[in-house]
Amino acid sequence: MVDLRPPANLVSRKAVLFWATRAAIGWGVVLAGEGVWLGLTGWSPLVVALVVTAVVAIAHLAVMPQWRFRVHRWETTPQVVYTQSGWINQERRIAPVSRIQTVDTERGPLERLFGLANLTVTTASARGPVQIHGLDIEVAQRLTQELATQTQATPGDAT
Structure with a gap:
């Protein structure tokens, strides 16, 4: 943990x-x-x-x-996705990899202009998805692949 x-x-x-x-x-x-x-x-x-x-x-x-920038952080391990976000209201979220259902990237026009992407990790949680905003596109793509691989290798039904 x-x-x-x-x-x-x-x-x-x-x-x-x-x-x-x-x-x-x-x-x-x-x-x-x-x-x-x-x-x-x-x-x-x-x-x-x-x-x-x-x-x-x-x-x-x-x-x-x-x-x-000073507040927004993220980390993944083989067991969890851990994020911290906000600037006035700050939030930390920890989502077990075993609960991940989908991993998505999103890039609006302005994100594309800056070479950024947002990562959304949807879990079996009533709290909603875990999001990481402001990632370099290469980091977001690598992280999406890593989380998809970890999710497939993790036993459980993500519910």
């Missing part, structure tokens, strides 16, 4: 830029909406809202990606 130390492996360093870019797109939409509203109405209190939004966005973009 795994002791309760943090999992050994960090996600890809490229995940920092990915998280920052994804957040910047979201903040850009909010700021653009506020800017259009200000342009259409000319209502001066919106200038304050726009400035406050910009300050919050800059703080979020400066802190969140690095913080998430």
